[in-house]
Every structure is written in C-alpha cells, then in structure tokens.
Amino acid sequence: MTLQRRFLRFSSSYVFSTRMNTIAPCLQTVRFNHSKSDIMDHRAKVMSKGLPEKKPLPGVKSIILVASGKGGVGKTTTAVNLACAMKVIEPDKEIGLLDADVFGPSVPLMMNISGEPMLNDDHLIEPLLNYGVKCMSMGLLVSGENAVVWxxxxxxxxxxxxxxxxxxxxxxxxxVDTPPGTGDTHLSLAQNLPLDGAIVVTTPQSAALQVTKRGINMFEKLKVPIIGIVENMSHAICSQCGTKNFIFGNDTKKSAADMGLEIIESFEVDQNMSDCINSGKPAIYALPDSIHAEKYRHLANKVFKYIDDKENHRAKAKEQ
Structure with missing residues (x-):
C-alpha cells in the first residue's frame, strides 16, 4: 500500500471510528435539563483539564509561523523565499518548510518538488529536499487531481x-506556511507546538488590513509573539519614469502603528515574481541580484536575529 493510500485510509478510519464510537453513545446519554450548579461544575471540570501540553518536535530548535488573515496576499511566496533565503545566508543551518495549508497546498509548485515521500526505518515520513530545504506538504500525500474535502x-x-x-x-x-483565516490549523499549531513567533503577511487594501488585525488578535490571545508584518504589493514602479504608484492604497504603516507592530519588510509588485512562482524557482535563486532577493535576505537576517535574541533571553533566564 502506498504512503498516500495509507495516509488517506488512516484519516478516514479515524473520523469513522470517532463518529461511531464517541458521538453516537454521547447522543444516547444527553440530558437536556441542567441546573445552574450542574453547568458550573461542568465548566470547572473542563477548565481544569486545560490546554494540551506543548511538546517540541524532536530535533527542531525553532518554529516560525508565516500567516495571513486574508488569502491571496503572497503568504506562501513569503514562506518559500524566507526559508530559501535563510539557507542561502546560513548554509550550515538546517532549514525546513512545512506546508500546513491542507486544503490548498502550493509549496510543491513553488519549491518544484513532486513524488511520493518515503518512510524510513522508524516509520517516519522523510521530507523531500530541494534548494537545501527540507519540505513536506499535503500536496505530496494527496493526488493533485483530488480535492481534499475533510x-x-x-x-x-x-x-x-x-x-x-x-x-x-x-x-x-x-x-510553517499556514492557510488564510483564523481556523483549526492555527489553533492546533499554537496549542500543540512551542512556536517561537509569527510573521503576518498583508497587502495595503483596507479589506486585507481589517482581516490582518483579526489574525493578529488571534495570535495575541494564543500568546504567540508577533515578529512583525510583511507587506506585499505595496506599490508598483513605472517602467518609464520610476514613479511609485500605490495602486492598492497606502494604509499599512498606519495600521501597523495602531497595532504597535513593525513592518519588517515591504515588497513592490513585480511580474518577475509571478514567473518565479510558476517555474518553481524561488526569487532568491532565480533573481539573486534583484531587489526582491535582497529584501528576502534582509528578512531572513531579521528572523535569525529574532531567534538568537530569544535563545539568549532563555539562557539568561535559566541562569537566574
């Protein structure tokens, strides 16, 4: 049995058994009349259980989330180029890229990876490697023609x-490249993994900024530190005169200031970026001398500094 079939069979059987063995018996024992004291006792029991314990991933030192409240803002492009830029500027560092967008995985296209992953002797899935970055995505476990309806x-x-x-x-x-919105994926990752921080990606439109604020509020409630905001499609540069045209507005700076956050990098619209995405060759490699590649290297340096500062803070805290 192939890994894809094993994965899908495991997921389907889990939900089937959950419905049959857990939900059905519960429905048979539901009591509809509860006193106020019963409700308070039930709440106390639920709260006493608390959230699941966060357990680190074996062998993984730091985990950085790339998220966005709005779809189509260039989140995966940011995650892919950030991971590759981190590997370029620190070749001795081991970098991984997880595509956590179960329903719309696009990392395989942007990283030019395909094929079914292998299982090692420990029955663990071996991530695929390209550009020196270890990659894993639902797109590698489910056939490209099939929609994930879960x-x-x-x-x-x-x-x-x-x-x-x-x-x-x-x-x-x-x-970790996450899907748009503030749903199960973000909640599960934040509750189960020790996340070091999150980068929030947005575009300057009011609609995108409004949803971005919701995403930031979610991370604050989940106690996930915000590293900063990455602004995509900030402006377009006229090829004739070099004038900056803010075609999607220019409200990101004000919104970031209102939320007390820093715009750690801002990227203009560039057709060459679309070509990089379609060809599966990140800009950091396809256009190494471009302004976009320079900015991704700058972003990677900021993330490395953020991680180093956090590790130093932890070391000092242990000494005290």
Missing amino acids: RGLMVMQALERLTRHVAWGPLDCLV
Missing part, C-alpha cells in the same frame, strides 16, 4: 501526521 477532526489529524510523523530533525528552524 472536516475539522481530519484536518487536525493531518496536521499531527505532517508534524510529528515526519523526520524533520535535525533542524535549526522550521518555517
């Missing part, structure tokens, strides 16, 4: 497989 329980089980059933280590940093 409920929440199956999504959470898929994330469990993509994180703890993959031979990630040793890694200095795992970059």
Whole structure:
C-alpha cells in the first residue's frame, strides 16, 4: 500500500471510528435539563483539564509561523523565499518548510518538488529536499487531481501526521506556511507546538488590513509573539519614469502603528515574481541580484536575529 493510500485510509478510519464510537453513545446519554450548579461544575471540570501540553518536535530548535488573515496576499511566496533565503545566508543551518495549508497546498509548485515521500526505518515520513530545504506538504500525500474535502477532526489529524510523523530533525528552524483565516490549523499549531513567533503577511487594501488585525488578535490571545508584518504589493514602479504608484492604497504603516507592530519588510509588485512562482524557482535563486532577493535576505537576517535574541533571553533566564 502506498504512503498516500495509507495516509488517506488512516484519516478516514479515524473520523469513522470517532463518529461511531464517541458521538453516537454521547447522543444516547444527553440530558437536556441542567441546573445552574450542574453547568458550573461542568465548566470547572473542563477548565481544569486545560490546554494540551506543548511538546517540541524532536530535533527542531525553532518554529516560525508565516500567516495571513486574508488569502491571496503572497503568504506562501513569503514562506518559500524566507526559508530559501535563510539557507542561502546560513548554509550550515538546517532549514525546513512545512506546508500546513491542507486544503490548498502550493509549496510543491513553488519549491518544484513532486513524488511520493518515503518512510524510513522508524516509520517516519522523510521530507523531500530541494534548494537545501527540507519540505513536506499535503500536496505530496494527496493526488493533485483530488480535492481534499475533510472536516475539522481530519484536518487536525493531518496536521499531527505532517508534524510529528515526519523526520524533520535535525533542524535549526522550521518555517510553517499556514492557510488564510483564523481556523483549526492555527489553533492546533499554537496549542500543540512551542512556536517561537509569527510573521503576518498583508497587502495595503483596507479589506486585507481589517482581516490582518483579526489574525493578529488571534495570535495575541494564543500568546504567540508577533515578529512583525510583511507587506506585499505595496506599490508598483513605472517602467518609464520610476514613479511609485500605490495602486492598492497606502494604509499599512498606519495600521501597523495602531497595532504597535513593525513592518519588517515591504515588497513592490513585480511580474518577475509571478514567473518565479510558476517555474518553481524561488526569487532568491532565480533573481539573486534583484531587489526582491535582497529584501528576502534582509528578512531572513531579521528572523535569525529574532531567534538568537530569544535563545539568549532563555539562557539568561535559566541562569537566574
């Protein structure tokens, strides 16, 4: 049986057994009349259980999330080029890239990876390697022609497989590309993994900025530190006169200031970036001398500094 079939069979059987063995018996024992004291006792029991314990991924030192409230803002482009730039400027570092967008995985296209991953002797999935970056995506486990139509329980089980059933280590940093929105994926990752920080990607449109604020509020509630904001499509440069045209507005700076956050990098619109995406060759390699490649290297340096500062802070805290 292929790895793809094993993965899908595992997920389907899990939900089937959950429905048959857990939900059905519960429905038979539901009591509809509860006193106020019963409700308070139930809440106390639920709260006493607390959130699941965060367990590190074996061999993974740091985990950085790349997220966006709005879709289509260039989040995966940022995650892919960030991971590759981190490997370029620190070749001795081991970098990984997890595509946590179960329903719309696009990392395989942008990283030019394909084929079914192999299982090692420990029955762990071996991530595929390209540009020196270890990669794993649902797009490698499900046929490209098939749509993933799953409920929440199956999504959470898929994330469990993509994180703890993959031979990630040793890694200095795992970059996690997340889906748009504020749903099960973000909640599961934040509750189960020790996340070092999140980069929030947005575009200057008011609609995108409004949803970005919701995503930032979610991370604050989940106690995930925000490293900063990456602004994509900030402006377009006229090829004739070099004038900057803010075709999508220019409100990102004000929104970032209102939220007390820093715009750690800003990228203009560039047709060459679309060509890089379609060809599966990140800009850091396809256009190494471009302004975009320079900015991705700058972004990678900032992330490395953020991780180093955090590790130094932890070391000092232990000494005290």
